[in-house]
Amino acid sequence: MPYQGKSVIVTGGSGFIGSNLTLRLVREGAHVTVVDPCVPGCGGDPRNLRDVLDRVRILGVDIAQPAVFEDAIRQADVVFNLAGEISHIHSMMNPERDLQLNTTSQLRFLQACANWNPGVRVVFAGTRQVYGVPEYLPVDEDHPINPVDFNGIHKYAATMYHLMLSRTGLLDACVLRLTNVYGPRMSLTVPGQGFLSAYLRKLELGEPLQVFGDGQQLRDPLHVDDAVEAFLMVGAARPLPSRSYNIGGPEALSLLEITRIACATAGLPEPTLRPFPAERASIDIGSYRTDSSRIRAELGWAPQVRFEDGFAQALGFYRRQAAAHGR
Numbered sequence: 001m002p003y004q005g006k007s008v009i010v011t012g013g014s015g016f017i018g019s020n021l022t023l024r025l026v027r028e029g030a031h032v033t034v035v036d037p038c039v040p041g042c043g044g045d046p047r048n049l050r051d052v053l054d055r056v057r058i059l060g061v062d063i064a065q066p067a068v069f070e071d072a073i074r075q076a077d078v079v080f081n082l083a084g085e086i087s088h089i090h091s092m093m094n095p096e097r098d099l100q101l102n103t104t105s106q107l108r109f110l111q112a113c114a115n116w117n118p119g120v121r122v123v124f125a126g127t128r129q130v131y132g133v134p135e136y137l138p139v140d141e142d143h144p145i146n147p148v149d150f151n152g153i154h155k156y157a158a159t160m161y162h163l164m165l166s167r168t169g170l171l172d173a174c175v176l177r178l179t180n181v182y183g184p185r186m187s188l189t190v191p192g193q194g195f196l197s198a199y200l201r202k203l204e205l206g207e208p209l210q211v212f213g214d215g216q217q218l219r220d221p222l223h224v225d226d227a228v229e230a231f232l233m234v235g236a237a238r239p240l241p242s243r244s245y246n247i248g249g250p251e252a253l254s255l256l257e258i259t260r261i262a263c264a265t266a267g268l269p270e271p272t273l274r275p276f277p278a279e280r281a282s283i284d285i286g287s288y289r290t291d292s293s294r295i296r297a298e299l300g301w302a303p304q305v306r307f308e309d310g311f312a313q314a315l316g317f318y319r320r321q322a323a324a325h326g327r
């Protein structure tokens with residue numbers, strides 16, 4: 001129980017991955033402060049934490065205002081830094097908004113962490129998007145960086161803040177470069193949250209699924225429980241063997257296979273193919289598959305949840321939510 005009695009901050013803790021992490025940390029006995037204003041257009045939802053409202057301190061402020069939670073920063077044993085905008089499409093439509101949410105606010109927050117709690121462990125939710133179109137598969141941590149959209153560029157700037165401040169000893173940070181994550185508490189109502197969110201939404205409504213292009217691009221979906229496990233392991237590792245880890249799912253599947261599994265799970269007919277919309281084609285990265293062997297070798301993390309099982313669990317979660325809360 002490495003988190004029993006520990007003080008932790010979860011930025012972006014009302015969002016999809018952050019709320020799953022917060023719920024787990026509460027179960028582990030941590031004192032959790034969530035910093036998340038539920039930015040309009042992002043996936044945060046206060047209802048994600050409704051079961052632990054009496055056991056979590058929730059601050060509805062932007063991480064760009066660290067003075068509001070200076071006490072939490074000073075006391076933190078670990079900072080899980082998940083605040084951010086994930087939508088690639090939103091970043092292309094409004095790059096300055098993405099810059100503000102993913103970069104400027106991170107700079108302010110990390111400087112405050114370095115000033116008020118020098119050397120604190122920070123685990124940052126980075127993204128595989130920084131690699132751009134893969135030059136080889138599977139993609140390891142040494143793959144060249146060449147993002148294809150503003151979101152990837154801004155997340156990479158934030159990645160480098162963590163790494164630079166760690167090189168100078170002001171932080172003890174680690175960046176997890178996540179592939180496509182799915183599971184309970186992912187927003188299904190906010191657009192731009194990725195194809196798995198769109199699939200779950202459509203299946204809940206009983207609508208048929210369509211695949212863009214020929215459906216042959218590979219993805220390695222990662223269940224949120226596996227992602228949470230990686231955050232916890234890295235947050236607790238002393239010493240930290242590496243500063244960056246690629247975090248991917250257990251299987252590489254084509255989009256067509258993923259969509260077929262999704263349809264079969266929901267009892268709907270086979271998906272149909274349709275041409276890529278132009279705005280998506282321009283930022284598509286083709287096939288992606290993660291090489292997670294570094295974290296497996298150094299910390300023993302490996303994804304456990306196969307897509308077929310994880311997707312069925314997620315769909316069940318949303319159906320129960322809809323029945324219980326009309327959500």
Ligand SMILES: NC(=O)c1ccc[n+]([C@@H]2O[C@H](COP(=O)([O-])OP(=O)(O)OC[C@H]3O[C@@H](n4cnc5c(N)ncnc54)[C@H](O)[C@@H]3O)[C@@H](O)[C@H]2O)c1
Pocket residue numbers: 011012013014015016017018035036037038039040042043044045061062063064081082083084085086100101102105125126127128155177178179180181182186187194
């Ligand atoms: N979901 C994925 O597949 C995926 C893949 C790669 C990386 N990531 C990264 O993981 C993190 C969490 O993603 P998610 O899927 O849970 O997204 P999400 O949108 O569900 O949650 C992100 C949360 O961050 C909050 N937020 C945004 N800017 C903030 C700011 N400046 N200050 C405080 N809070 C802020 C939002 O209100 C939201 O609740 C993000 O940083 C994202 O880039 C996610």
